[in-house]
Amino acid sequence: MKNKNRPLSPHISIYKWQIGSMVTSIGHRATGILSYGGILLFAWIIIINIYAGYEKNYFACLFKYKIMKILFNLWIFSLYYHFTTGIRHLFWDMNYGFDIKIANKTAIVALIAAIILTIITLLAI
Amino acid sequence: MRSMKTKIAEINSQGSRNTGSKHWLYERLSAFLLIPLIIWFIISIILMIQESTTTPNILDLLSSPLRTIFILIMANLMLYHGMLGIFVIMDDYIHYKPIKIASRMSIYIITILTMISFTISVLTYHFHNIKIW
Numbered sequence: 001m002k003n004k005n006r007p008l009s010p011h012i013s014i015y016k017w018q019i020g021s022m023v024t025s026i027g028h029r030a031t032g033i034l035s036y037g038g039i040l041l042f043a044w045i046i047i048i049n050i051y052a053g054y055e056k057n058y059f060a061c062l063f064k065y066k067i068m069k070i071l072f073n074l075w076i077f078s079l080y081y082h083f084t085t086g087i088r089h090l091f092w093d094m095n096y097g098f099d100i101k102i103a104n105k106t107a108i109v110a111l112i113a114a115i116i117l118t119i120i121t122l123l124a125i
Numbered sequence: 126m127r128s129m130k131t132k133i134a135e136i137n138s139q140g141s142r143n144t145g146s147k148h149w150l151y152e153r154l155s156a157f158l159l160i161p162l163i164i165w166f167i168i169s170i171i172l173m174i175q176e177s178t179t180t181p182n183i184l185d186l187l188s189s190p191l192r193t194i195f196i197l198i199m200a201n202l203m204l205y206h207g208m209l210g211i212f213v214i215m216d217d218y219i220h221y222k223p224i225k226i227a228s229r230m231s232i233y234i235i236t237i238l239t240m241i242s243f244t245i246s247v248l249t250y251h252f253h254n255i256k257i258w
Binding site: 006008029032033035036039040043044045046047049050051060079083086087089090093117120121 | 153156157160163167170171183184186200203204207208210211214218220235239242243246247249250
């Protein structure tokens, strides 16, 4: 098959960054990728912990490094943001909330809910 | 119920090998089932950390059978939902057929390996608590 090198139509470079459409859509996609990578890592950390370190605590030892804390916080926030924005998508699938004004409001509600959930989780941990 | 499609959709799609509606339905289904599981997971972690006196061990997540069942279902559903989402992103940005097939296969293999390994490890820990080496 020939490599058809046709370019994508510009979506990020020319469109205005509105909170309801661009930020949420790109954010949903990016946080989805980040969450998936983080879940793979988390699952393998649990597997290694079961087989190699269940007497010691390798998971808590990782948190002595600052960068692991930052990556963990980033992963928690991306999980929650994808969660709230995903609920918004499910409501769209049921035909609620398509109007522009309502969609913008739900986008801000989703962002604030994600931030609140992150703060609650990080305070508890 | 043989298939989730309407009769006309089934007939119209019989020549093609691409199944799009199943992908869409499973993505929404796994997302819908994950909503209560994630809420349970957050509350369970917060309660678990608050009620343990020493530093909490990550494997306390598997301390009771109920927690094991929920963690297993949640982790496998999350990985499956993530795999479907990555397929959508790849369909958007990769158009050259060999790279498309290779990357879809790699993500599929990685996800299935992780799902199987995670399930077997958690079940081994829960039932036997054995040392492997």
